[in-house]
Amino acid sequence: MKEIRLHGRGGQGVVKASQIVVKAAVAGKKYGQFIPFFGVERKGSPVFGYLRISDEPIRRKMQVYEPDILMILDDSLVSLPSTYAGLKEGGTVIINSVKTPEELKVPSCAGKVAVVDATGISEELLGRNIPNTAMLGAFAQISGLVDKDVLFQEVEASFGAANREAAQKAYGQAAGLKE
């Protein structure tokens, strides 16, 4: 089982993106689970999400304390101590940013770091800062946990062709950043 923790802000689409990953996992005959954790439900406040993908049924319904993968949709959140907390040795960090991993203070235990300008991609292709579908493209490339074509299909089914393009573009960009 892989445990993924998402950090974003209300309005960035953490919940919808994670639900698409669960759909892609289930479509690929795996098990997926997503639990959102809201603070106050308003735009801009920090939002957490707990995502699990497994070959076996997922029984636990709890928060993710030691993530295999961290997905950070807003790079201002790296200043919160809770953002990098518990990252597994050799774990993966995917951040929506134009900064360097050093500037983002990615902990040394991280095995893989991908920095993707999901905001730039979404502004270019969608006309606004909704980075979630671009982040899904990066997630598919870096994690290899879900089939990219199934994921793109689910993105298009939920959000239309422009979002599919955003995911595909981020997939291509993240490819160059691996390791």
Added chain:
Amino acid sequence: MGKIKVLTGNYSAAEAAALCHPDLIAAYPITPQSSVVEYLAGLVHDGVIDANLVQVESEHSAMSVVQGAAAGGGRVFTATSAQGLALMYEPYFRMSTLRFPMVMALATREMTSPETVWSGQQDAMSVREAGWIQMFCDSNQEIVDMIIQSYMLAEHPEVLLPVNVCYDGFYSSHLTEGVDLPLQEEVDRFLPPPSFHHAVLDPDHPFALDPLTPGPILMKYRKSHLDAMEKALEVIDEVDKKFGDTFGRYYGGAVSQYRTEDADVVIVTIGGMTGTGMDAVDQAREEGIKAGLLKLRFTRPFPAEKIRDALKDKKAFAVIDRSVSFGWSQGPMHMEVKAALADADSRYCHFSAIGGLGGADISIEMMMETIRNLDAHKNEPGERETQWYMVD
């Protein structure tokens, strides 16, 4: 075999309710239950289900409206949480004592104050003496299956009681996972249309429903209500078997057990903490502790005999409550499990564990602490101090 869909707990409840052909749905939005009825409203609007959807101004009205429809012989559905349930209490009590069958989804939530909208089971536990059948789900699949089963249970001629299908707010209501959603024709074969007639309004045979009732007669009603609860314990098992024979999923009836056969120590769970508890049991087994899990699926009627059987040869147990019993320094289900055992103190090491209030997490590590504590003291019968799953 149904259709695999990826759904939240709330959508699972709504999809299942829709499959049961409700005649009328009335509800008022309250977090975290709101999307149940939003989703059903969409299905009614799109013509997917042929139900009357009544917009009401409060939960008190929601329960009153479905009560009237049930008095007209209709199959009804609603959903609520916490303060909504509190506002509903007056018609809620009357629903069960009029012996009207219905199913209500309860996305369980902590009661205020302090102000909160997050998870907990205090709402459900606070109304456990209101005459409803109460059961708690662990997975979204169980939510679907239990809404369907609960109509059969509620409308059974020897039961005739409303059922609360409870599932944890957020941790289940907002949890997304794959669900095997039964096909409509399969549900239609399993669940016949409602046919209760004990108090149905009939213009050709008018009568007064619920007139002022003197104590000696009221006592007979109460006795009959309690007898129906006892009968429900049998019907729960019958419905579980019938459902399993049809859909291939058996839940074990009023309780279910995990790795208890040779266990020394048992954790007793309620609702959505159960899956986490199973992972904790597996981890404990790897550490060499003979641990098992007993899940209280139904809390009303209380499955006392099944609990006695499940714990018969065990040495220690802890009941993990996501609510408190004010005045007892422990959780309500721990009190009731003790009451079922009667001689708990002389035979078992046992204690109450309280966690997950107001949306706080119940983790594997917290449950491991409970299991290790039980194992360390398993040969010392008596009640130990309540364990609080505090988060720093």
